[in-house]
Amino acid sequence: MSLKHAILILLESQPGSGYDLLKRFKEGLGYFWNAKHQQVYQELKKLNEAGWLECEAQAQETRPDKKVHRLTPAGHAELLRWLGEPVQPNKINDALLVKLYAGAHTSTDNLREEMARHRDVHRKTLDSLLAIERDYLALNDEQRTRLRLPYLTLRRGILGEQAWLAWADEVDQELNGSS
Amino acid sequence: MSLKHAILILLESQPGSGYDLLKRFKEGLGYFWNAKHQQVYQELKKLNEAGWLECEAQAQETRPDKKVHRLTPAGHAELLRWLGEPVQPNKINDALLVKLYAGAHTSTDNLREEMARHRDVHRKTLDSLLAIERDYLALNDEQRTRLRLPYLTLRRGILGEQAWLAWADEVDQELNGSS
DNA sequence: GTCGGCATGTAAGCTGTTACATGATTGA
DNA sequence: TCAATCATGTAACAGCTTACATGCCGAC
Numbered sequence: 001m002s003l004k005h006a007i008l009i010l011l012e013s014q015p016g017s018g019y020d021l022l023k024r025f026k027e028g029l030g031y032f033w034n035a036k037h038q039q040v041y042q043e044l045k046k047l048n049e050a051g052w053l054e055c056e057a058q059a060q061e062t063r064p065d066k067k068v069h070r071l072t073p074a075g076h077a078e079l080l081r082w083l084g085e086p087v088q089p090n091k092i093n094d095a096l097l098v099k100l101y102a103g104a105h106t107s108t109d110n111l112r113e114e115m116a117r118h119r120d121v122h123r124k125t126l127d128s129l130l131a132i133e134r135d136y137l138a139l140n141d142e143q144r145t146r147l148r149l150p151y152l153t154l155r156r157g158i159l160g161e162q163a164w165l166a167w168a169d170e171v172d173q174e175l176n177g178s179s
Numbered sequence: 180m181s182l183k184h185a186i187l188i189l190l191e192s193q194p195g196s197g198y199d200l201l202k203r204f205k206e207g208l209g210y211f212w213n214a215k216h217q218q219v220y221q222e223l224k225k226l227n228e229a230g231w232l233e234c235e236a237q238a239q240e241t242r243p244d245k246k247v248h249r250l251t252p253a254g255h256a257e258l259l260r261w262l263g264e265p266v267q268p269n270k271i272n273d274a275l276l277v278k279l280y281a282g283a284h285t286s287t288d289n290l291r292e293e294m295a296r297h298r299d300v301h302r303k304t305l306d307s308l309l310a311i312e313r314d315y316l317a318l319n320d321e322q323r324t325r326l327r328l329p330y331l332t333l334r335r336g337i338l339g340e341q342a343w344l345a346w347a348d349e350v351d352q353e354l355n356g357s358s
Numbered sequence: 359g360t361c362g363g364c365a366t367g368t369a370a371g372c373t374g375t376t377a378c379a380t381g382a383t384t385g386a
Numbered sequence: 387t388c389a390a391t392c393a394t395g396t397a398a399c400a401g402c403t404t405a406c407a408t409g410c411c412g413a414c
Contacts, residue, residue, distance in 0.1 A: 001401075002274040009281040019365055032276040039402060041367060064365040064410070083285040086293060087274040089300045095181040095266040097211040097335060102188040103328040106262040114265060121268045149282040152353060156276060156346050163342030167335050174331060180373075198393055218374060220395060243382070243393040361414090368407080375400070383392080 002087070003043055006033050008052065008071060008079045015070035017058075018044055028150060031129065031157050044069055052078050100171075112175050119168050126161035129154060181266070182222055185212050187231065187250060187258045194249035196237075197223055207329060210308065210336050223248055231257050279350070291354050298347050305340035308333060 010016070010024050018041045025035060035043075044067075047053045052075030058066045071079070096118055103111050136144065136151055144151070189195070189203050197220045204214060214222075223246075226232045231254030237245045250258070275297055282290050315323065315330055323330070 001272070002277050003401080005274075005281075006277050009277065012281075012284070017365075018367090029277065029280060032271050032273040034270040034272060034402095036403070037365095038367080038404085043401095045367095060364095066365070079281070080284065083278060083281065084289060086296060087278055089297055090273050090275070091213040092211050093180070093213060094211040094269050094335075095184075096269070097332045098181050098185050098188065098208065099262060099266055101208060101329050101332050102184075102191075102258070102262065105191070105259065110263060117265060118268055146283075148353060150280050152350050153276045153280050155349055156273075159342045159346045159349075160339070163338045167338045170334055170338075171331050174327060182373080196393075197395095198391095213374095215375070216393095217376085217395080222373095224395095239392095242391095245393070359414100362412095364409100364411080366408085368405105370403100370405085372403075373401080375398100377396105377398080379396080380394085381392100384390085386387100386389090 002082070003033065003035055003039065004047060004052075005079060005082045006035075007040070007043055007047060008075055008082075011053065011069055012071050012076065012079060015068050017066040017068055019066070031125075032153060047075070051075075108175055112172070115168060115171055115175070119165065122161050122164045122168070126158065126165065129157045129161065133158060181261070182212065182214055182218065183226060184258065184261045185214075186219070186222055186226060187254055187261075190232065190248055190250050191255065191258060194247050196245040196247055198245070210304075211332060226254070230254075287354055291351070294347060294350055294354070298344065301340050301343045301347070305337065305344065308336045308340065312337060 006025075006029055007021060010021055010029065016024070018037065021040055021044075022035075022037055025033070025040075044053065044055075048055050048069070052072060053069045054072050055067050055069050058068050060066060096114065099114065100111065132154055133151075136147060136154065139147070185204075185208055186200060189200055189208065195203070197216065200219055200223075201214075201216055204212070204219075223232065223234075227234055227248070231251060232248045233251050234246050234248050237247050239245060275293065278285075278293065279290065311333060312330075315326065315333070318326070
């Protein structure tokens with residue numbers, strides 16, 4: 001789908017190696033697009049073969065060699081083409097909800113533990129998103145204007161996680177009210 | 180992942196054909212687990228081979244023959260095993276956010292149109308979820324108690340869609356404020 | 359001396375999508 | 387007569403995960 005285009009976006013603003021990309025995923029895009037290192041390296045290979053990237057080996061003194069990838073004009077054109085095309089609405093496949101749906105076949109304790117595990121994950125995600133938001137809000141006007149669209153994606157994360165946690169409260173109330 | 184288990188859950192409460200399952204997906208589970216007919220038929224084949232289902236052909240007068248699948252004891256055991264096991268938190272891959280993140284490379288109009296398209300989809304989903312909720316709330320106590328866990332999954336859908344739409348308002352404000 | 363970070367990949371397998379394929383019946 | 391519903395599949399491909407594989411450097 002759009003891992004290809006996520007990579008093009010990241011390399012458009014700054015050329016880099018597969019390893020660099022993985023770090024950038026963790027910092028920003030990774031909150032709404034996941035990729036493991038194996039997939040990134042494979043995708044980079046494909047993007048090079050397609051002529052959207054070019055690659056230059058860069059020797060380093062103390063570190064292993066890097067392969068620095070940068071967009072070609074064709075890659076830039078492809079990115080613009082993709083941006084002009086409608087994206088498919090997301091399909092959701094949420095195993096936790098499948099489990100809850102069938103929860104009558106298992107114990108309430110089991111469900112409560114499962115919810116607690118997931119709540120921790122969502123709580124931590126929300127905390128780190130809020131920390132990023134604080135940093136953003138402390139920037140000057142010019143920087144905030146430049147980052148206004150990435151900031152909107154951050155807001156999506158924040159509102160989404162808050163809604164998840166509000167839902168988790170409803171679930172806990174229901175599970176405790178009738179244990 | 181858990182398409183297998185979603186199918187086991189649906190067949191646990193009521194044996195049925197692949198076609199029946201697809202209808203049931205559309206009515207309930209489909210709001211948080213998607214599957215095309217091709218995948219369902221293939222999965223049914225695998226589940227039969229694994230010994231979790233058994234299958235009986237059922238001739239019909241005016242309609243094509245049906246293959247009715249039902250859980251075996253091994254299938255039931257597998258379902259219980261899966262329910263006792265923690266599920267992985269969802270990974271999110273949201274192409275719309277990727278596009279918005281890179282929105283500086285395209286026009287504001289393009290982004291506004293994209294948002295409008297997605298807003299329609301989410302609005303319609305929310306409406307149908309709210310309609311299901313109204314039906315649920317009109318049920319008697321006994322029925323509501325029986326459906327309380329599926330109802331929680333419905334609530335997840337409702338809260339999630341409402342949060343999405345609230346976010347879309349923020350986005351529109353930002354996109355219109357600086358067109 | 360061991361753990362985490364830097365840096366890159368291959369290969370097998372599972373999951374999911376798209377395209378192709380068929381054919382009857384019912385209602386507008 | 388045209389579209390929708392019923393009913394089932396195969397085949398090729400794309401996307402993603404898991405396991406395997408290597409090796410150096412710096413900090414604690």
